[in-house]
Amino acid sequence: MQLPIMNQPSKTRDHASRPGMTRRSFLRTGTAVTGAVAAIAASLSPLRELTDTDEFSVARFLQKHYKEMDGQDMASALQRISKQVEKRYDVRPDIRDIKPMDGVEFVYALNLTRCIGCRKCVHACVEENNQSRSPEIQYIRVLEMPRGTTDIEQGNHHYERATVPSEDHYYMPIQCHQCANPPCVKVCPVEATWQEPDGITVIDYDWCIGCRYCEAACPYWARRFNFSTPSIPKEKINPDMSYLSNRPREKGVMEKCHFCLHRTRQGKMPACLEVCPTGARKFGNVLDPNSEVRKILESKRVFVLKQEAGTLPRFFYYFDERDPINHTNPTNPVNGGDA
């Protein structure tokens, strides 16, 4: 950055246009330029540690947004992702793009009377959805709530007990509520997240730019960011994958619960529900009048978290009623008039 002109006070030269080139000034300029280039190169030296997963690939760079891909585009994207997974984890994945079913809108209902806070759902979710194990990313957070309040700020996030449940508490698992009016979708600057026709809010992991605005906008703290490259032991990879759900993610992108869409869109139940030992979790198509969730929504006293946020969650909580007979088949009806 040193320049020769200081020691060459020639009054006839235009300093702003032409560097005068004496041998000495040439050497000085050369040294300065070399020094500057070396300093910049040294600053950038950590880039040598970029791994092959970070390698620039034209196919990845040019890959279109999910909604703009045709069949051919998707096929080649899936092939590229499949190769990448095989290279990284030595597993040949069965990866597909599974579309929503017609006439289906999924909802979740969670029976707080039955939940015992064992966190089996939390771990089954991690296994199913290929989350990073170190640091571990979990989609479900279970709060241990003191009896007598539904104020989640009083919940304990990090309870450690030899056995659950504790008698003085009840347990409230929270995951993505798949809102019908999702604030996270609204704020995304690049439309990397959207609501599917079956009500599931998904993320195109190859489109997300990692600004984390959605994470700030979510009232349920449902979104997770990959602060570093996810690390998953090879033997832990679940090879049953889909584009919008549990394929392995890269660093710098968001992820979250997607109601296990690679399972549920094929008629199976979410992993968290299957593992639940008490039957506290209910899932299904709310548009089907005979579905269990529909019956729960019609007959139980259900509530949603933070209703005032206006997000219209598709995740409902309810308590078992101790004596519902008073309501369903009253033996002694009493006057309920206003006056």
Place this chain on the structure above:
Amino acid sequence: MSDSIKEFAREYPRFLYRCFRLSFVGDWKYYTWMFLLSVVALFGLNAYAKQFVQGLATTGMTDQVSWGLYIANFTYLVGIAAAAVMLVIPVYVYKNKDLHNLVIFGELLAVIAIIMCLLFITADLGRPDRFHHMLLRFNFPISILTWDVIALNGYLLLNLHICGYLIWCAYNKRAPTRKFYIPFVFVAIAWAISIHTVTAFLYSGLGARPFWNSAVIAPRFLASAFAAGPALIILTLQVIKVSTGYPVSEKAISTLKGIVTVALGINMFLLGSEVFTEFYTGSSHSVSAKYLFFGLHGHSALVPWIWSAIALNTFALIALLTPASKKRWVLNAACLAMIIGIWIEKGMGLIVPAFIPSPLGEIVEYVPTLNEILVCTGIWAFGLLMYTILVRVTIPVLYGDLLVDKVYHTDPSIFERSKASSLNEAADAPLQ
């Protein structure tokens, strides 16, 4: 017409080249300053390269506190950029004569502040390699972030045009043609208000964060920006005056001082309104404010920050309101105090606490890492470096030393140029 275009195509690269050459010419103080800034900027580049390889895990951010120093600095600098209008409005609307030869330094500051904003945003992105997705699927007008992209880049272009055109005219010894820049100046005035308003709406539009979900955020942002920005300009102008001899009148400083005093007063009033509403109601919405001002369940990392911000701003306001501020060092101390005070108030006092506790009530505190701090100081150093170069090449043009047909032979003593030197007449034109 085609002749003038040809002439422009020939002369403009030469102009840029001469500016480039000139940015390497100076006395030992200039070299020392530039060398130090380069070193700090390179440390920042190095820290960013580490972050690029390892991901944002190199920062103190978590899923709970998902925005930190980068977004805090970004927000502050949007304010600094917007504050350039506090020079532009007096000059172009009220025809203030004391500031008219200085307004260009405010506009150049706006250019640099926006560039720094864009760098901070880039540093904050998890996937900067996918920046082009913005162009391919732009969620406008739904996402406020897309509004901010338009507002910031538009403001950058407006100011680049205004400064570039005026300097180019002065270089060519021409009076600037009013229709080529006056309309842009007035658009830029409205645009400046919009950049900070839109940035405030980024936060206040989120129902998930009660701490931000307040209508007073945008006015507060503007008031604090119009205090911190002109305070920074007051200090900058004095540095320019001392190091180059460029005329900065006492009246100019006192006009700016008046602006700063009023804006700081309004800012503190708005902060007071916010504090009252949060605490008197006593609803659970005020839990972040409780954490910020008093700590929550034994967690109190931000408490010293916010109280030092309040102390600095209170000191600055009192100093400005008393006759003591007629002393230059008192004025400068007050400016410095509010520049720091407002930086804390907007960063540690406004961005971070909205994340604590998390929407599920979990308290995870935020402490920036060294790597993150190095990236921040690197961007600040880079911004100062760029600003120094802009000022360094602009002043000889305004003096009429660097002109299209003039051989520029200065020696390092350009920095001790006589204060009696008259300015280039063409550069005087903006007020005609």
